[in-house]
Amino acid sequence: MSTIVAPNAIELLEADHREAEALFEEFEKAKDAGDNQAKFEIATKVCAALLIHMEIEETIFYPAARDATGDDDKLNEAQVEHDGAKKLIAEIGKLKPEDPMFDAKVKVLSEQIEHHVEEEENELFPETKKSDMDLEAIGEQLEEAKSELKNQHGIP
Numbered sequence: 001m002s003t004i005v006a007p008n009a010i011e012l013l014e015a016d017h018r019e020a021e022a023l024f025e026e027f028e029k030a031k032d033a034g035d036n037q038a039k040f041e042i043a044t045k046v047c048a049a050l051l052i053h054m055e056i057e058e059t060i061f062y063p064a065a066r067d068a069t070g071d072d073d074k075l076n077e078a079q080v081e082h083d084g085a086k087k088l089i090a091e092i093g094k095l096k097p098e099d100p101m102f103d104a105k106v107k108v109l110s111e112q113i114e115h116h117v118e119e120e121e122n123e124l125f126p127e128t129k130k131s132d133m134d135l136e137a138i139g140e141q142l143e144e145a146k147s148e149l150k151n152q153h154g155i156p
């Protein structure tokens with residue numbers, strides 16, 4: 001008999017962060033190789049993954065964290081950082097990979113995400129671990145919402 005064990009909320013979100021970092025690294029390699037097609041594909045992939053990640057944080061994890069920690073300042077700041085990332089993602093989506101601003105926008109997006117991820121992992125996540133938040137139950141909700149969004153967008 002096998003049961004599927006969903007990762008807890010923090011594990012799931014941190015795995016998403018590692019995935020985004022790996023894709024940004026791949027992007028750098030494609031850039032160095034002058035491979036516009038690969039750049040376009042990787043950028044599309046990382047932007048889609050980030051949009052889903054931000055969506056499940058905003059609809060499930062952040063509200064639960066806000067309730068459990070009461071740290072409005074930190075969660076408001078996180079939301080502003082998401083809004084900034086979404087703006088950049090929308091701009092990247094309108095550019096061709098050979099556009100002179102394409103690489104710059106992907107680079108700045110990766111830097112902003114790096115900063116945001118650091119704050120989540122070093123400040124917000126530890127706070128939620130100390131709170132009475134049910135990280136297992138939230139993890140299940142995140143997992144479900146994530147696979148639903150991936151299906152909607154045809155992402156394997």
Ligand SMILES: [Fe+2]
Nearest residue numbers: 013053057120
């Ligand atoms: Fe995150």
Ligand SMILES: [Fe+2]
Nearest residue numbers: 057078116120
């Ligand atoms: Fe976030």
